[in-house]
Amino acid sequence: MSTTTAESTTTARGTDWGRLVRRHGWTVGLAVLFLVMCLYWRSATIRPWGSFDVQSLCIDALPLAFAAMGQAIVIISGGIDLSIGSLMGLVNVLAAKYMVTDLTTVTPRSFQHALVVAVLLIGFGFLAGALTGLIIQVTKVADIIVTLAMLFVWAGAALAVLQVPGGGAPLEFSSLVTTDTVLTKWVPKPLVILLLAYALIWLTIRWRRPGLALYAIGSNRPRAYLSGINVPLTRVMSYALSGTFAALGGLALTAAVATGDPHAGDIYTLNSVAAVVLGGVSLLGGVGGLIGPIMGAFVLTLVKTILVIKGVDQNWAQVIQGTIIVLVVMAGGLAIRQKGKGG
Amino acid sequence: MSVVPADTERRRVDVRQLLADNPALVLTFVFIAIFVATDIINRHQGQGAFLTTKQVSTTFLYAAILGLIAAGQTLVMLTGGVDLSVATTATTGAFMVSGFGDRGAGLAIAVALAVGLGIGLVNGIGVALFRVNPLIMTLGVSTITLGLLTVYAQTSFTQLVPHFVATLGSARFLTYIPYDLLVWAPIAAIIILGLRYSGIGRMIYAIGDNPEACRLAGVRVWQVQIFVYGTCGMLSALAGVLLVGFNDAADLGIGAPFLLPSVAAVVIGGTSIFGGYGGYGGTILGALILTVLDSLLVILNASAATRQIVYGLIVLALAALYARIIATAE
Numbered sequence: 001m002s003t004t005t006a007e008s009t010t011t012a013r014g015t016d017w018g019r020l021v022r023r024h025g026w027t028v029g030l031a032v033l034f035l036v037m038c039l040y041w042r043s044a045t046i047r048p049w050g051s052f053d054v055q056s057l058c059i060d061a062l063p064l065a066f067a068a069m070g071q072a073i074v075i076i077s078g079g080i081d082l083s084i085g086s087l088m089g090l091v092n093v094l095a096a097k098y099m100v101t102d103l104t105t106v107t108p109r110s111f112q113h114a115l116v117v118a119v120l121l122i123g124f125g126f127l128a129g130a131l132t133g134l135i136i137q138v139t140k141v142a143d144i145i146v147t148l149a150m151l152f153v154w155a156g157a158a159l160a161v162l163q164v165p166g167g168g169a170p171l172e173f174s175s176l177v178t179t180d181t182v183l184t185k186w187v188p189k190p191l192v193i194l195l196l197a198y199a200l201i202w203l204t205i206r207w208r209r210p211g212l213a214l215y216a217i218g219s220n221r222p223r224a225y226l227s228g229i230n231v232p233l234t235r236v237m238s239y240a241l242s243g244t245f246a247a248l249g250g251l252a253l254t255a256a257v258a259t260g261d262p263h264a265g266d267i268y269t270l271n272s273v274a275a276v277v278l279g280g281v282s283l284l285g286g287v288g289g290l291i292g293p294i295m296g297a298f299v300l301t302l303v304k305t306i307l308v309i310k311g312v313d314q315n316w317a318q319v320i321q322g323t324i325i326v327l328v329v330m331a332g333g334l335a336i337r338q339k340g341k342g343g
Numbered sequence: 344m345s346v347v348p349a350d351t352e353r354r355r356v357d358v359r360q361l362l363a364d365n366p367a368l369v370l371t372f373v374f375i376a377i378f379v380a381t382d383i384i385n386r387h388q389g390q391g392a393f394l395t396t397k398q399v400s401t402t403f404l405y406a407a408i409l410g411l412i413a414a415g416q417t418l419v420m421l422t423g424g425v426d427l428s429v430a431t432t433a434t435t436g437a438f439m440v441s442g443f444g445d446r447g448a449g450l451a452i453a454v455a456l457a458v459g460l461g462i463g464l465v466n467g468i469g470v471a472l473f474r475v476n477p478l479i480m481t482l483g484v485s486t487i488t489l490g491l492l493t494v495y496a497q498t499s500f501t502q503l504v505p506h507f508v509a510t511l512g513s514a515r516f517l518t519y520i521p522y523d524l525l526v527w528a529p530i531a532a533i534i535i536l537g538l539r540y541s542g543i544g545r546m547i548y549a550i551g552d553n554p555e556a557c558r559l560a561g562v563r564v565w566q567v568q569i570f571v572y573g574t575c576g577m578l579s580a581l582a583g584v585l586l587v588g589f590n591d592a593a594d595l596g597i598g599a600p601f602l603l604p605s606v607a608a609v610v611i612g613g614t615s616i617f618g619g620y621g622g623y624g625g626t627i628l629g630a631l632i633l634t635v636l637d638s639l640l641v642i643l644n645a646s647a648a649t650r651q652i653v654y655g656l657i658v659l660a661l662a663a664l665y666a667r668i669i670a671t672a673e
Contacts, residue, residue: 082478139663144425144478145606145616149655149662152603156651163648270482283476315497319490326469326483333475 026280027292034295037302044309051186058190059177061301062252063088065194067268068275068293069202070129070245075276077238078218078285079136079143082269083150084246087128089265090158091121091250096167096260103166111172118173122247128154129243133236151269158262167260177255190252194294197248201241202290214238219286274325275300277332300325370612370628377632378402381639388642396519398638404513404521406634408433408589410627411527411582412601413608414534415463415575417626420609421538422571423551423618424470424477428485429579429605432462433598435488436583438495441593444503451505455580462488463576467569489595496595504591512588523585530578534623547571551618603651604633607658616662 042049067084074081099114101107108114136146177190205211213234216224225231253264277283278299279292303324307317382394412429419426439455462484469480515521538544546567549557558564582601587593611629614621633654640650 080476080478135659139659140666141659141662142616145610145662146659148478148603148606149659152651152655152658156648156655159648159651160646267486270479270486273479274483283479313494315490315493319487319494322483322487322490326475326480326487329475329479329483330469330473333469333473337474 027289027295030279030292030295030299034299034302037299037306041302041306041309044306046309051188054186055188055190057298057301057305058188058194059256060305061298062177062190062194062256063249064268064271064275064301065294065297066197066245066249066252067272068279068297069198069290070242070249071272072276072279072281072288072290072293073202073214073245074238074242075273075281075283076218076285076288077214077235078221079235079238080147080273080283081129081132081239081242082144082147083132083154084242084249084272085265085267085269086151086154086158087125087243087246087265088250088253088268089262090128090154090161091125091247092253092264093158093162093167093260093262094124095121095251095254096169096258097161099169099173099254100167103162106166106168108168108170108173111170114170114173118251121251122244125243125245125247125250126240127243129246130236130240132243133239136239137232137235155262155266158265162260162262165259165261165264169254169258174255174258177252193252197245198290198294201244206289210234210237215286270322270325271297271300274328278328282335283332367624367628370625370632374628374632374635377635377639381635381642384639385642390642393638393642400515400519400521402631402634402638403524404515404589405637406630407521407523407527408582408585409601409604409608409634410630411530411578411585412605413612413626413630414530414623415571415578416605416609417612417614417621417623418534418538418547418571419477419575420606420614420616421547421551421618421621422568423554424568424571425606425616426463426466426481426572426575426579427478427602428462428466428481428488429575430598430600430602431485431488431492432459432576432579433583433586433601434593434595435459435462435492436580437587437590437593437597438492438583439580440508440584440587441502441504442495444505444508445501448505448507452508452584455584456577459576459578459580459583460573461576463573463579464569466576467572470572471565471568492595502592504587504593508584508588509591510588512585513591523588526581526585530581531623531627538622543567543570548619551615551620553619603654603658604630604637607654607661608633610658610661610665613665615665 041053045053067088070084071081095117097103098117099109101109132147132150135141135150136143139146177193202211205214213224213229214237216227216229217231217234221231224234249268250265254260257264272293275296276288276293278296279288279294281288281293300321304317304321307320308314312320378394378399382392385391385393412433416426416429436455436459439458440451443451443454466477466481466484469475469484470477473480511522511526538547546557546562549560549562550564550567554564579598583598586597590597608629609621609626610616611632612621612623612625612627614625636653636657637650640653645653
């Protein structure tokens with residue numbers, strides 16, 4: 001879906017159905033799974049199911065969707081970013097701290113102030129991600145180790161900003177994702193924000209040099225280098241984009257819960273990888289898009305929502321969700337293995 | 344090799360060569376240096392000497408827990424993997440011992456080790472048979488385990504740390520020798536000698552060096568991988584047993600502070616992140632260095648946040664340094 005149909009229509013034979021199915025079959029399958037789950041969700045809800053439920057699902061899924069988009073970009077370019085979750089946590093506590101006048105009374109500042117803070121934090125996320133990418137590029141240490149170390153650096157920084165959950169956000173800022181909807185009540189604001197971010201950040205680069213370079217270095221780095229692609233710059237860019245999306249995720253978290261928690265981002269590192277794998281992006285890099293991971297994020301969130309509706313204890317829900325994630329990545333691993341055997 | 348380098352260049356290479364050839368020597372020096380530095384700072388703050396037999400003994404008492412977790416981590420990292428579930432597995436070990444404590448220390452420890460082995464085997468199966476990225480597999484298993492533990496901690500659960508376990512984890516004999524050294528020292532000896540002389544030890548290195556060549560040479564790579572993850576799980580659970588013996592009560596966050604230090608100890612010890620190079624001797628020194636460093640940070644009144652950042656930066660700096668050394672040594 002993310003790769004659009006432009007490619008297939010340019011072939012001389014018209015629409016190449018086989019190629020379409022190969023490229024987008026997984027995404028379509030995921031969409032069908034999501035719809036089936038939605039139907040089950042609707043029937044499982046005791047009180048009348050309606051736009052409110054759709055809206056709350058979107059609010060829940062927004063931070064994970066952003067994390068998955070960032071993670072997907074890094075994985076497509078052949079890396080992995082384990083620091084996404086803790087960077088989200090850091091942005092979350094920074095936002096919650098600086099959007100209030102002081103932490104004891106928790107009086108929110110003006111909406112304009114909150115917006116300035118948000119823009120600065122998105123810039124911070126970009127720079128933080130670029131720093132991670134730069135360290136990987138300069139030290140030649142494995143991306144996994146660098147991002148693991150950065151995970152602890154950002155988590156430590158988040159603890160230094162706020163030891164215990166606190167802070168807040170102005171009501172207007174929260175209402176950016178919560179109350180009111182655009183056009184009709186069936187189009188929730190988080191979905192609009194998500195699509196805006198997708199269009200503004202991803203679609204502007206996807207089919208141009210930077211986007212193609214991301215796919216190229218993820219697919220075959222030496223060949224990408226030989227084709228004249230600036231590999232170091234592209235790698236740094238992938239992490240900078242990941243940091244940007246992590247910041248957006250942290251802000252979405254702040255808006256959704258209107259409080260800061262240094263551990264709020266912890267779960268997103270693993271869940272973002274799961275959403276990416278579920279979204280049909282190979283951990284080997286070079287293939288996939290962002291729509292799949294976004295849908296993966298919605299599916300994972302819906303799993304938890306359904307479990308909560310079914311009255312499953314919160315901790316059991318975590319266990320079940322974790323098991324599903326592990327099974328998903330195991331299936332993904334098996335798929336890579338089969339592919340390796342075939343080719 | 345045939346070209347004789349200029350005199351100054353040779354000397355510079357020699358320092359690197361020394362570090363590459365004898366990391367243990369350099370690390371021992373670093374350990375003593377940090378210990379002396381801590382002593383000076385402690386005296387400066389008017390809290391008396393730190394360089395005492397008692398403190399050395401305490402350092403070894405603390406280091407045994409990290410040393411055991413890092414032992415499993417070393418084995419896994421030598422094969423080119425990493426285990427991020429060690430902290431949760433240690434917590435699980437702690438919970439199992441205190442949960443089954445009323446049925447005798449022997450059974451409690453056996454249950455803890457068995458559960459640890461089970462967690463490790465799940466990791467191993469995921470990594471070896473399903474080819475899941477080790478980081479993701481172990482992180483996922485860690486999440487599941489922590490969820491299960493939370494459920495377990497909320498339901499019918501009475502804590503009782505057996506006396507034997509408490510002694511093992513916190514007491515000393517002959518005034519200065521911690522009992523946990525009796526657990527750590529033999530295991531350390533087995534791992535160091537086993538890695539060097541046993542078949543499976545050599546295979547662990549070989550797999551880390553080149554898994555594909557190993558597979559073609561007829562090594563059952565998956566068996567070795569399952570073995571190292573299983574061992575890692577068991578050693579982590581054992582560390583959890585000592586930990587709950589030391590703390591006298593298990594809580595859900597008991598193992599968490601050991602996750603990054605376990606990786607850091609291995610990296611400080613000179614084991615390559617990509618596997619195939621290094622050993623447990625260096626890790627032991629890494630664990631000792633980190634334990635003294637922890638004391639130093641406590642003396643300096645550093646917050647948990649600062650410590651976390653310092654650990655992260657140490658791992659980064661050392662990984663970069665070793666990457667450079669290995670690049671020049673080759």
